[in-house]
Amino acid sequence: MAITFLKGHGTENDFVLLPDPDGGLDLTVARVRALCDRARGLGADGVLRIVRAKALADAPAGIDGDVWFMDYRNADGSIAETCGNGVRVFARYLHDTGLVDGPEFPVGSRAGLRPVVVHPDGTVTIDMGPVRRLGNSVAVVDGATFAGIGIDVGNPHLACVLDSVDLDSLDLTVQPEFDTTLFPNGVNVEFVAPVGPDEIHLRVHERGVGETRSCGTGTVAATAAALAAQGETTGSCTVHIPGGTVHVTISETSSTLTGPAVFVARGELDQAWWDAQR
Numbered sequence: 001m002a003i004t005f006l007k008g009h010g011t012e013n014d015f016v017l018l019p020d021p022d023g024g025l026d027l028t029v030a031r032v033r034a035l036c037d038r039a040r041g042l043g044a045d046g047v048l049r050i051v052r053a054k055a056l057a058d059a060p061a062g063i064d065g066d067v068w069f070m071d072y073r074n075a076d077g078s079i080a081e082t083c084g085n086g087v088r089v090f091a092r093y094l095h096d097t098g099l100v101d102g103p104e105f106p107v108g109s110r111a112g113l114r115p116v117v118v119h120p121d122g123t124v125t126i127d128m129g130p131v132r133r134l135g136n137s138v139a140v141v142d143g144a145t146f147a148g149i150g151i152d153v154g155n156p157h158l159a160c161v162l163d164s165v166d167l168d169s170l171d172l173t174v175q176p177e178f179d180t181t182l183f184p185n186g187v188n189v190e191f192v193a194p195v196g197p198d199e200i201h202l203r204v205h206e207r208g209v210g211e212t213r214s215c216g217t218g219t220v221a222a223t224a225a226a227l228a229a230q231g232e233t234t235g236s237c238t239v240h241i242p243g244g245t246v247h248v249t250i251s252e253t254s255s256t257l258t259g260p261a262v263f264v265a266r267g268e269l270d271q272a273w274w275d276a277q278r
């Protein structure tokens with residue numbers, strides 16, 4: 001059977017999507033790495049396998065088996081709990097292909113259900129769930145220490161609000177150092193430059209990927225950190241990342257992320273190439 005793929009992105013955080021309703025694909029670490037490789041594969045920050053929850057061995061308890069589940073993998077082959085930009089692209093695929101009834105439905109992820117609304121213009125709003133603050137910490141970049149806040153949005157983040165440092169001057173080609181006691185499974189690190197009370201610029205180094213043009217869960221974590229810097233726990237924010245702009249709201253009990261979801265290509269993988277990546 002031919003293996004079909006789609007290539008898409010959410011604010012230039014790009015993904016290979018693999019429709020696999022019955023979970024038949026043997027998606028090894030080597031295959032994820034090869035797919036994401038920008039020279040020997042299709043090139044992407046991550047892979048989104050589109051699978052029914054009942055076909056997945058490690059779907060979290062409590063998710064109905066018929067729910068469409070986003071089996072997310074980072075470019076290095078590691079599994080992450082969720083991906084905000086990925087959920088938007090995933091949701092748009094389900095909606096546009098008629099795999100769901102109507103514009104409002106839940107998407108399964110290892111962080112739990114993420115209810116979505118697909119808008120007529122193709123943008124998507126996700127209910128990202130509660131934002132959990134983990135306490136103060138620091139990130140070290142090139143010997144310089146930045147104060148930040150640990151934030152859990154289903155996956156772990158360390159969001160640092162900059163005061164005087166120029167965002168563009170940071171070297172994010174290597175993983176910023178972080179406290180491995182607070183983040184034993186690694187962390188996504190955000191650097192946030194406020195440009196107004198409800199508007200920020202953001203750069204992010206993603207766990208399992210490197211610097212990306214955008215990170216949806218990171219935009220929520222960055223908003224929480226920017227609000228905390230103003231003494232607030234709730235509010236809304238326009239977030240500019242290198243790959244575009246999204247909108248985030250945070251309440252005491254939940255959060256939302258709204259932004260674009262774009263498809264670039266669809267096709268079939270070469271079977272001999274796939275078989276050679278074990």
Ligand SMILES: N[C@@H](CCC[C@H](N)C(=O)O)C(=O)O
Binds near residue numbers: 013083086209
């Ligand atoms: N790009 C994603 C986050 C993907 C997972 C992350 N790298 C992790 O390991 O937690 C997003 O848009 O949220």
